Amino acid sequence: MGxxxxxxxxEEQNRVADLAKAFAHPARVAILQLLAQKKACVCGDLVDELPLAQATVSQHLKELKRIGIIHGEIDPPRVCYCINETAWEEARQMFGAFFDTVIVGNATCC
Amino acid sequence: MGxxxxxxxxEEQNRVADLAKAFAHPARVAILQLLAQKKACVCGDLVDELPLAQATVSQHLKELKRIGIIHGEIDPPRVCYCINETAWEEARQMFGAFFDTVIVGNATCC
DNA sequence: AATATATATCGTAATATTGCGATATATATA
DNA sequence: TATATATATCGCAATATTACGATATATATT
Incomplete structure (x- = not known):
């Protein structure tokens, strides 16, 4: 059905899934890397860095904003995007906690 | 286009995206939690725990296997699924490194 | 006011994902 | 050999995602 x-x-499972979606497409990974390293911030610069159409980049930015992992600030006629550090920490915590739930080497069956 | x-x-961006897909659906999050906590290992037990049809669970397990985050061991007529600890560590590393790339509080524009 | 610049949104096409019933498969047991 | 059990796969329907050209919007500049 899709x-x-x-x-x-x-709630937690849905939130983890949603946060993971931010990283679940290479274009969004690339965008987040650029933003994280402050190599680009302005939408147009991101478009220049990525081999995708402006409309496509804008769409990915919109999705990242929906998830909450980035936020945009209007600086007419430009828009400056940045990592939302609160959400970034939330993601770090959630994934960190998640990865820690595995008791390595504790396999009981396989 | 989809x-x-x-x-x-x-390669790295694609791998991160692929690993993130393992967590990008609440059903797969739930499956990984069950496996991580060793609350279930056998496919049928997972089906019992999840409010999804057996075929749907099997499909999610297949996707998780494709990504490499779990592996299945046949124990006829059952199949025992477990976290692939190597891939789990790979994911932990990758996401950990990723989250660390943000220079917190270093905002230059927004 | 007209124009240029930057970004968002719309519309559309192609493909992917999710979900499930039905069925196939493969092994153990009677 | 027939049957039961457990899981995988098939086929389908509905929805979601990805991508892009075209267009809209909104603000600066001439």
């Missing part, structure tokens, strides 16, 4: 049954999962 | 242009991104 329609995820979000209502049957916990 | 067709990602993987060839224009780096």
């Amino acid at each position: 329609v995820t049954k979000t209502e049957i999962f916990t | 067709v990602t242009k993987t060839e224009i991104f780096t």
